[in-house]
Amino acid sequence: MGAMTRRDFLRAGVATGVSLAMPHFIFAQETHGPKVVRTATDRFELVLPKQPRLRILQIADTHFGTPNPINRLKDKSSYTLIKELVATHKPDYVFHTGDFINNDNENVEWGAIPFMDDLGVPWSVSFGNHDHPNGKKGQKSLEEYYATLNNSVVGYAERSAGARDYCYRVDFRVEGQKPFSSVFAFNTGNPASGMKVNDTQTQWFLNHMDADKSANVQTPVLVMQHIPTIEYKDVFDQKLAVGRQGETVCFEIDKGEIFNQYVNSGRVRAIFCGHDHVNDYIGELKKVKLVYGRCSGYSGYGDWERGARLIEVDTATGRGTSRVVLGKAEKEKPEWRSTLTDSVVS
Numbered sequence: 001m002g003a004m005t006r007r008d009f010l011r012a013g014v015a016t017g018v019s020l021a022m023p024h025f026i027f028a029q030e031t032h033g034p035k036v037v038r039t040a041t042d043r044f045e046l047v048l049p050k051q052p053r054l055r056i057l058q059i060a061d062t063h064f065g066t067p068n069p070i071n072r073l074k075d076k077s078s079y080t081l082i083k084e085l086v087a088t089h090k091p092d093y094v095f096h097t098g099d100f101i102n103n104d105n106e107n108v109e110w111g112a113i114p115f116m117d118d119l120g121v122p123w124s125v126s127f128g129n130h131d132h133p134n135g136k137k138g139q140k141s142l143e144e145y146y147a148t149l150n151n152s153v154v155g156y157a158e159r160s161a162g163a164r165d166y167c168y169r170v171d172f173r174v175e176g177q178k179p180f181s182s183v184f185a186f187n188t189g190n191p192a193s194g195m196k197v198n199d200t201q202t203q204w205f206l207n208h209m210d211a212d213k214s215a216n217v218q219t220p221v222l223v224m225q226h227i228p229t230i231e232y233k234d235v236f237d238q239k240l241a242v243g244r245q246g247e248t249v250c251f252e253i254d255k256g257e258i259f260n261q262y263v264n265s266g267r268v269r270a271i272f273c274g275h276d277h278v279n280d281y282i283g284e285l286k287k288v289k290l291v292y293g294r295c296s297g298y299s300g301y302g303d304w305e306r307g308a309r310l311i312e313v314d315t316a317t318g319r320g321t322s323r324v325v326l327g328k329a330e331k332e333k334p335e336w337r338s339t340l341t342d343s344v345v346s
């Protein structure tokens with residue numbers, strides 16, 4: 001299929017009734033970022049021009065869309081901050097680790113989706129517990145919500161006939177070369193599946209690891225999931241983390257199953273989560289970095305300076321670092337500046 005914009009494609013799909021989930025579809029993202037190639041319902045490639053580093057901006061917990069005057073103002077502040085961070089750090093890719101929108105208990109407004117599309121950078125979201133699968137009565141279900149993410153990089157695995165798990169992978173490569181790293185994204189926000197990486201998602205992950213092994217692919221993996229694993233508590237308790245803990249680690253019902261699989265894979269270098277707005281640290285257990293994203297949204301709880309997390313990955317080696325970034329108006333207290341310094345994440 002020749003180059004066409006994704007909007008063109010969606011229009012064509014609607015007009016002809018062709019499935020939008022066809023593999024090997026290449027669309028020219030309507031952005032200045034890398035070319036996005038969708039190779040399966042659960043798989044994308046981000047193809048970069050020749051450049052030394054990939055920059056990913058992780059944003060978290062924006063809780064957009066609550067329809068009252070105060071929250072509308074707060075959302076505007078979040079928009080301003082995110083736009084500024086994108087302009088300053090020029091990411092190739094923006095990853096939102098969930099609680100994007102509050103459709104669970106609000107008659108939510110959906111302006112945040114065009115806002116994200118208009119950033120001019122490919123973007124993804126791993127759904128959080130406020131990105132509710134059914135929504136408040138009368139609100140969009142997750143399937144309807146997903147259908148509105150017209151210009152995003154969000155996929156799904158088929159769980160069983162007609163049922164989707166919103167887990168997917170994004171492989172990063174330089175044009176003409178093989179991938180140097182991947183993101184694996186999980187939906188941990190679904191109360192019905194337990195608000196953790198569930199068994200079917202774990203099996204999906206293992207299937208990908210097996211397929212990669214057969215293809216002799218051993219590149220580093222970065223995981224994106226809204227809810228932290230239980231090891232986020234362990235790593236802080238064991239004083240193996242740098243940064244601040246402002247609240248109990250809300251790992252929900254996770255018992256450590258998925259972390260063991262991440263470790264056993266030998267490829268997962270780091271987990272990036274959100275969920276706990278006033279936890280902000282990086283630690284390491286069993287050679288896996290456990291990283292909190294910085295809360296980016298003023299509509300969520302917490303009184304810390306809002307910001308984001310910049311991840312920079314060497315396109316030759318797949319090795320990367322990460323640090324928290326704040327807006328120009330945001331001033332971190334001197335004693336809390338440790339997370340503003342680069343830490344190795346892969």
Ligand SMILES: [Fe+2]
Pocket residue numbers: 061063098099275276277300
């Ligand atoms: Fe949140």
